[in-house]
Amino acid sequence: MTDQAVDTSGPAGAAGTARAEQPSDATPPQFFGRERELKALQADIERAGLDTLAGRKAARARVLLIAGRPGSGRTALAAELARRLAEPGDYPDGVFRVPLTDPGGERVPVERTARDLLDLLAIAAPPGADEDELSEMVREAFAVRRALIVLDDAVDAEQVDPLLPDNPDCLVVATSTGPLTGIPGVRPCTIGGMDAGSAVQLLARTIGQVRITVDPRTAETLTEECAGQPAALTLVAGWLAARPGASVADVTKQLHDLPGDAEQPTGARPLARVFRLVHESLPQAAARILRLLALAPAGLADAHTASALAGCSVSAAQTTLDDFVRLGLLRTNGAVLPQYEVPGCLAPLLRALLEDRDRPAEIQLARARMLERTVRQLQSCRAVTDPEGSPARRKLAGLPRSLRFPNPEAAAEWLRIRRPALLASARIAVEDGELDTLARRLVAALVRALAVHRGTEDAAPDLYGLHGLVLDVAERRDLPREKAAALLNLADLDAGTGRTRAALTRYRAALDAGRAANDLYATGRAMESVGGAYAELGDFNRASDWYGRALAQRLTQGEPADEARLYGRLGAVHTYAGRYGEALRNWRAAAAGHRRLGDLPAQARALSEAARVQEYAGRPQESLHTCHEAVDLARRAGDVRLQAALQLRLADTLDRLGDPAAARLHRGAADRLLAEEGPAYEIRSASTET
Numbered sequence: 001m002t003d004q005a006v007d008t009s010g011p012a013g014a015a016g017t018a019r020a021e022q023p024s025d026a027t028p029p030q031f032f033g034r035e036r037e038l039k040a041l042q043a044d045i046e047r048a049g050l051d052t053l054a055g056r057k058a059a060r061a062r063v064l065l066i067a068g069r070p071g072s073g074r075t076a077l078a079a080e081l082a083r084r085l086a087e088p089g090d091y092p093d094g095v096f097r098v099p100l101t102d103p104g105g106e107r108v109p110v111e112r113t114a115r116d117l118l119d120l121l122a123i124a125a126p127p128g129a130d131e132d133e134l135s136e137m138v139r140e141a142f143a144v145r146r147a148l149i150v151l152d153d154a155v156d157a158e159q160v161d162p163l164l165p166d167n168p169d170c171l172v173v174a175t176s177t178g179p180l181t182g183i184p185g186v187r188p189c190t191i192g193g194m195d196a197g198s199a200v201q202l203l204a205r206t207i208g209q210v211r212i213t214v215d216p217r218t219a220e221t222l223t224e225e226c227a228g229q230p231a232a233l234t235l236v237a238g239w240l241a242a243r244p245g246a247s248v249a250d251v252t253k254q255l256h257d258l259p260g261d262a263e264q265p266t267g268a269r270p271l272a273r274v275f276r277l278v279h280e281s282l283p284q285a286a287a288r289i290l291r292l293l294a295l296a297p298a299g300l301a302d303a304h305t306a307s308a309l310a311g312c313s314v315s316a317a318q319t320t321l322d323d324f325v326r327l328g329l330l331r332t333n334g335a336v337l338p339q340y341e342v343p344g345c346l347a348p349l350l351r352a353l354l355e356d357r358d359r360p361a362e363i364q365l366a367r368a369r370m371l372e373r374t375v376r377q378l379q380s381c382r383a384v385t386d387p388e389g390s391p392a393r394r395k396l397a398g399l400p401r402s403l404r405f406p407n408p409e410a411a412a413e414w415l416r417i418r419r420p421a422l423l424a425s426a427r428i429a430v431e432d433g434e435l436d437t438l439a440r441r442l443v444a445a446l447v448r449a450l451a452v453h454r455g456t457e458d459a460a461p462d463l464y465g466l467h468g469l470v471l472d473v474a475e476r477r478d479l480p481r482e483k484a485a486a487l488l489n490l491a492d493l494d495a496g497t498g499r500t501r502a503a504l505t506r507y508r509a510a511l512d513a514g515r516a517a518n519d520l521y522a523t524g525r526a527m528e529s530v531g532g533a534y535a536e537l538g539d540f541n542r543a544s545d546w547y548g549r550a551l552a553q554r555l556t557q558g559e560p561a562d563e564a565r566l567y568g569r570l571g572a573v574h575t576y577a578g579r580y581g582e583a584l585r586n587w588r589a590a591a592a593g594h595r596r597l598g599d600l601p602a603q604a605r606a607l608s609e610a611a612r613v614q615e616y617a618g619r620p621q622e623s624l625h626t627c628h629e630a631v632d633l634a635r636r637a638g639d640v641r642l643q644a645a646l647q648l649r650l651a652d653t654l655d656r657l658g659d660p661a662a663a664r665l666h667r668g669a670a671d672r673l674l675a676e677e678g679p680a681y682e683i684r685s686a687s688t689e690t
Contacts, residue, residue, distance in 0.1 A: 031080045032205070033198025034073070034191070041066070041081055041189050045171065061142075061149075061170040063160070067178055067188040070345035071231030071271040074175040074191060078150050081173060086148055091171070093145040096120050100160075101153040102424075103299030103347045110162050114138045115461060117149075117163070126497040127464035128490070135162035143167045151175070153344060157182035193228020196220050202230065203248075206237035206328075215248050222252045227270040231345045235274045238328035239281065251277075275349050278327060285312070289320050290329060291357060292366050294350035297424035299342040304402070305421075306340075308373035309366045314402045337417050364434065371429050371438050374422065376403055378445035381411040385452050412453045422446055423462060430469045436477055443469055464493050484513035484522040491529060495536070504533040524553045528566065531573075540577035544570055564593030568606055571613070580617040584610055600637035604630045608646055611653075620657050627653065644673040 041064050064081070068074040082095045098116045100108050114134035118125045121141050125134055142149070142165035154160050154176040161183055164172060174180065179188050194202070200219050204212045212219045226232035236255075240246055258273045279287055292309040293301055301309075306317035321340050324330040331341045342350065354363065376399065383392040384405045396404060405411040415422070426446055429439035443466050450459040450466075467489040474483035491506035507529040514522030531546030551566040571586035591606035607630035614623035627650050634643035647670035654663040 031076070032202045033194045034077050034080070037066075037077060037189055037191055038081060038084070041173075042085070044187060044189070045085075059166060059168070061165045061167055061172050063164065063172045063174060063180075063183055063186045065180055065186050065188040066173070066175045066191065068175075068191040069177060069265075069267050070348075071229045071268075072191050073194070073230035075152055075344075076230065077191060078152065078173050078175050082148055082150055085171065091146055091148040093147040095148045095150065097150040097152060099152045099344075101155060101344070103296075103342060103344060104351075105348060107155040107159060110135060110159060113151075113159070113163065117141075124458075125461050127460040127493045128497060128499065128502075131162070138163055139165055142170050146170065148173065154180060156180065193226075194223075194230060194233075195228070196223055199223035199226070199228050199233055202233050203237050203240075206234075207240045207248075211240070211248055218247075218249045218252055222248055222255070225252060225255045225270065226274060227267070229271055231343065232271045232274040234328040235271075235278050238326060239274075239278050242327060271345060272349060275346060278329065279353065285310070286320050286323065288358075289317065290324060291350060291354040292363075293330075293340075293342055294347065294354045295363070295367050295370065296342060297421045297428055299344070299347060300418075300421040300424075301340045301342070302338065302418070304373055304377065305370055308370040311366075311369060335417070337414060339417060339421075367428075367432070368435060368438060371425060371435065371442055373403075374425050375438070375442050375445050377414075378422070378442070378449045380404055381415055382445070382449045382452050384408050384411045408453075415449055415453050419462075423465070426466060426469055430472055433476070436473050440470065440473055440482070443473075460493055460496070464490065467493070480513045480517035481519050481522065484510045484517060484519055484526070487513060488522065488525060488529065495529075495533065500533055500536045504530065504537070507533055520553065520557060524550050524557075524562070527553065528569070531569065535569075535573050535576070540573045543573040544577070544582075547573065560593055560597055564590050564597065564599075564602070564606075567593060568609070571606075571609060575609070575613055575616070580613050583613045584617070587613060600633050601639045601642055604633035604637065604639070604642055604646065607633065608649060611649070615653060615656075620653060623653055624650070624657075640673050640676065644670040647673070 044064055045062060066074045066078050066081075079097075082097075085091065086095050096117060098108075098113050098120075100113060102108055109131070111129075111131040111134055114131070114137065115125050117138050118134065118141065123137065123141055125137065129137075145165075145167070146169040147165075149163070149165070149170065149172045151160055151163065151172060151174040154174050157180040160172070160174055160180055164183075176188075180186055193199070200212060200216070200223055203219060203222070222236065223233065226236060236251060240248070240251055254277060255273055258277060264272050279290065282290065289306055289310045289312070293306065295309060296305055301321070303314045303318040303321060306312075306321055307314045310317065321330060321332075321338075325332050325340070329343075329346065331343065333339050333341075380396055380399055380403050383396040385408045386392040405414065423446075426439070426443050429435055429442050432439070447463060447466050450462055456463065467486050470482060471486035471490065473479070474486055487506045487510035491503040491510060494500075494503035494506060507526050511523055511526035511530065514520075514526055527546050527550035531543045531550060534540075534546060535543035547566055547570045551563065551570065554562040554566060567586045567590035571583045571590060574580070574583035574586060587606050587610035591603050591610065594600075594603035594606055607626055611623045611626035611630060614620075614626060627646060631643060631646045631650065634646055647666045651663040651666040651670070654660070654666065
């Protein structure tokens with residue numbers, strides 16, 4: 001949640017999302033007032049802490065706290081402080097800013113905040129890592145940097161403390177409504193309304209000095225009606241700027257005559273009254289769009305979001321959003337693909353108005369339209385990467401022009417910019433509980449788009465969370481087939497990051513779900529994966545048992561490619577267990593299966609593994625014969641890399657048999673093969689059966 005800035009002299013960034021900022025030569029935005037607070041905060045950096053007083057070097061980063069109610073300009077003050085501190089180059093590794101409260105008012109989990117910081121640092125975070133692991137990674141990353149971290153809108157100390165770097169060269173600036181009890185040595189800089197001079201200056205910045213000069217006393221009265229709150233002053237200034245014929249006295253009287261909301265805390269009433277004035281003065285259609293923006297995921301919207309929510313054209317929505325920016329109701333990043341943000345201090349007011357003025361059925365319909373539009377955009381985002389003339393591209397051509405992307409690069413950029421809102425859309429859709437069918441389509445479309453544009457490895461952290469959402473829906477709706485698929489996907493990601501036991505638990509749960517759904521693919525896949533997990537844990541007896549179960553199912557289904565692969569997996573675990581007879585039988589069965597499929601390279605690799613087993617079993621001459629057979633197959637397949645690898649294996653075997661001359665011949669043959677292919681090839685192993 002982000003407060004309205006003290007100054008709105010230009011387009012703001014997507015302040016509701018994490019971002020890293022580097023020093024810039026651009027002219028900084030004009031900032032009004034708060035000089036006393038800025039000096040106090042800067043002085044607080046050098047103040048002796050408890051460690052210094054005790055004669056110890058500070059062990060952690062200093063924390064500066066700016067406390068104030070929403071709308072007081074605490075975020076803008078933190079941004080200005082960060083700009084002034086970073087300007088001389090005191091923090092060469094940059095300024096990193098993350099929000100700690102969602103636009104809906106919910107606290108952001110430490111795990112998500114840590115991931116945001118790691119993303120800004122371009123550090124890959126393991127998918128599925130827990131809060132402790134991620135916060136430790138953040139602390140380690142900042143331990144070798146001199147950086148400034150802005151933690152915006154903290155709910156309590158538990159959100160801040162795990163992220164504090166163990167490095168006194170870093171500085172943390174936090175904003176919150178009140179003190180952060182639990183973090184030692186933090187003295188809050190509490191801010192209220194602006195002084196009258198700065199408040200009037202802020203008004204003049206938007207409406208011009210002339211309208212202030214003709215009635216300066218009334219201008220001061222207006223700032224008092226707004227309690228000096230920057231957010232309220234910004235809205236009043238936008239209202240006046242849109243009405244050149246209105247005087248400062250006109251709006252002051254209207255505000256004074258508005259009844260106060262007894263349910264609002266006293267300090268929140270000025271902003272609520274100004275917001276009500278602005279909302280009531282909007283045309284009915286625009287006011288409805290504004291209220292519906294309370295549904296915008298992560299508080300971020302674009303023209304398509306507003307269009308879908310209101311059921312109007314994209315061009316009309318775009319015009320309305322730009323009008324809201326001029327009124328101070330929204331911020332925009334001013335990019336080629338503009339994104340609009342609802343200021344955090346206005347978000348609860350929008351939600352309250354929406355619940356009061358709009359029927360629940362209409363709200364649910366608007367949310368469904370927005371999610372449906374998002375699904376279609378994601379489908380278009382993925383389809384544009386398919387070849388021309390493909391079914392997906394033909395289907396894409398039937399979409400409205402506004403939903404199509406001109407090329408894959410434009411689609412990837414849209415996905416990058418909208419990623420926080422898209423992930424929030426998926427969470428919102430699943431949490432709603434009444435839009436599960438739409439939620440499942442949305443998550444599936446987002447998974448496909450992320451995988452095709454970012455790759456499954458880079459997108460793994462996001463995919464982990466999305467598969468978790470699918471699991472939530474599947475369990476709530478009792479959908480065993482989808483539950484099995486989600487568990488398998490999550491287990492694969494666990495296994496890929498070394499959490500083998502967690503993966504094993506999920507694979508076995510997927511097996512149960514697959515059996516409940518009578519899904520032969522899921523059960524076979526789960527049994528094979530359970531075997532792989534046991535093999536990774538070194539329990540080769542259990543691994544061979546589960547591979548055998550999976551093989552038995554494949555044999556009954558008549559799936560020769562899967563059968564050949566499973567024979568190879570059985571051969572590998574029997575080899576590791578020292579059961580060479582069983583291993584050799586399975587590798588030969590794998591080779592026979594690949595031969596029937598006409599897959600010569602796979603047959604050659606299986607025979608090379610059989611040769612390895614024969615050597616382990618003390619049958620070197622048979623090993624040489626089998627390896628020669630594998631080399632011949634690789635030559636017939638035209639697989640130069642495999643052929644060279646097998647030549648090297650032959651050379652190693654001949655060395656062990658005491659024939660170095662023959663070994664040199666085979667190594668020379670391997671070198672010639674690699675030279676013909678060029679330097680890109682590097683031989684590591686002849687085996688791909690793992």
